Amino acid sequence: MDIISTLNLIIPTAIFAATPLIFTALGGLFSERAGVVNIGLEGLMVIGAFSGIVFTLIFEGLGFGAASPWVALLVAMLIGAVFSLFHAVASITLRADQIVSGVALNFLAIGLSVFLVREFFGRGQTDYINARIFRESVPVLRDIPIIGNWFFSSIYPTSFVAFFLVFIVWYVVFKTPFGLRLRSVGEHPMAADTMGIKVNRMKYIAVMLSGALAGIGGAVYAITTSANFGGGTIAGQGFMSLAALIFGKWHPLGVLGAALFFGFAQSLSIAAQQIPALANVPQVYLLIAPYVLTILALAGFVGKAEGPKAIGKSYEKGSR
């Protein structure tokens, strides 16, 4: 297998593995840029995956046909936003510790969703969805030599949405007044307050945006990959997204790069086992490769990851 066909194999897989991480990490970006640590991304993804599958099944039943997973994505986004209010109320209004409240959110999400699955379906996992989101190939663009095969010949539409979202988030965070306020709240809330920005309102909006995007991330994973929901459907992707956020230095483009890097490392370790030249390498080295690459990248090439100044601190009006 030559290098081109190997890349033809690895790159589309990397993109598809990275897509849910991109959505979720962009959500975390809003929250953390506003100074609220969001360990609860995992739980928000669980709720998103659960709602995505359940509502796809419901909309299928109502006769929405192929549109049902897309409508379900929107519902998962709304439910994610509402669910994140637990985190917002606890950590912003009540000024509870943000890590504790995020961890509580994770427990609540998995407990609640497994309980509801038992209630609705009478067993530990949901039925399989029929109306899925399928990989598509883009006419014209797929005929571009090399790149056409990588990016346009078999790709989930949700991956395109994720890429566009990266640029939208970049624009919103760095080029709009809203983004400036968001960042100032995360860097120096007192200064922001003095300038008339409603600090807690900004934080609420940011946490709800993170819930919405993490909800989409979870739903995208469930709808495109697992096709049903059970207690083990989301196992660690939320934490991977958090890692991608920090690895990407709280910047949308960095997040995109980090998520793609994680996806690339994983698909490389899988594809490598079918490449004749590497067939004699013991499997364990290929399996640990993604983690070794990540550590090397973090230690050697990225430099210091410095987050927003006021992250993790709750803001009390008038305190100094």
Place this chain on the structure above:
Amino acid sequence: MKKILLVFLFVILAFGTLLAACGQADEEEGQAGTPADTQDTTDEETGDDTDGEADAGDFNVKMVTDVGGVDDKSFNESAWEGLQQFGQDHGVEVDYIQSSDASDYAPNLNRLARDNTSLSFAIGFLMADDIYSVADQHQDKQFAIVDVVIEDEDGNTVPNIANITFAEHQGSFLVGVIAGLQTETNHVGFIGGVEGFLIKKFENGFKAGVKAVNPDAQISVQYAQDFNDASRGQSIANTLYSNGADVIYHAAGGTGNGLFTEAINRARNGENVWVIGVDKDQAEEGAWDGGNVTLSSMIKRVDQAVYQVSEMTMNGNFPGGEILEFGLDDEGVGIAPTTDNVTQESLDAVEEWKQKILNGEITVPQTDEEYEEYLASL
């Protein structure tokens, strides 16, 4: 005011955690309580039927599920079906207890032993350590465990535990025959969960079956090293299909969901790809609006095994200390009843090879060494 809100929030979170506990074991409340508690709640917890039918003396059979629960559409559910069937056929009392957590196994098994259960089943190898210690404390009681062999420190089996295993390699051989005959690219694949003795049986049986009918076929094997990572399963399936395999057999639990997703995606683009399921009839997983990608499935008849061991015990032949292997001869393994995508030629071949295995003409390999010997003998 803030305090009230805080209290309110904690109540909600605590409630959520409680829900989680109920969600996994909604049939029972007091199982982790004191012995008195568990006695009191026994009546509400009994499985639905066969009450009042008991006329075969005091003989009764009960089982403890693993964390999958009695309705897991797999192992535990199949075992319970076998028990219910046994209860109906022989008019004896059958029941189950669900385990919501690994720490429930020992108390649940203990409870069955104390209730003078004639035969207590532990469903799944996860309970291996617990059944060993419980059986040691109740040496006058009879136990059975599915999918694992219990040995003491000296490597001997335990006299009051019957060990139920399956000849997965034989069932895998048969689906291998189907794969070998129906592959058009002459290239098939296998995706394993975690590499180990058990999954190796699936792998080697499958490979032997393919080679038996199609010696030139290429077989690609890859392990996900995870039973619950659909994304990894999809990536592996993508790699194998892209490299030319058109039939993939999986023994990888939830990781296999990704294989079905990948196959459906490709089938939708007009590719001719197939999946072979495992443990139960996986036709449901392979269905999409234009057809079904499930070629066949290798099924393990846990219900048959449970039924037969119960029957032996009732007749006074409790196979304690024995290692029972349920294979083709007692319908312990086989191919799934759904055969819509299997050609008549393949079905005939399956029947033919089944007979060859049954009358000992061929021995299906289980380990890598046996597979090498098998290949040399072809």
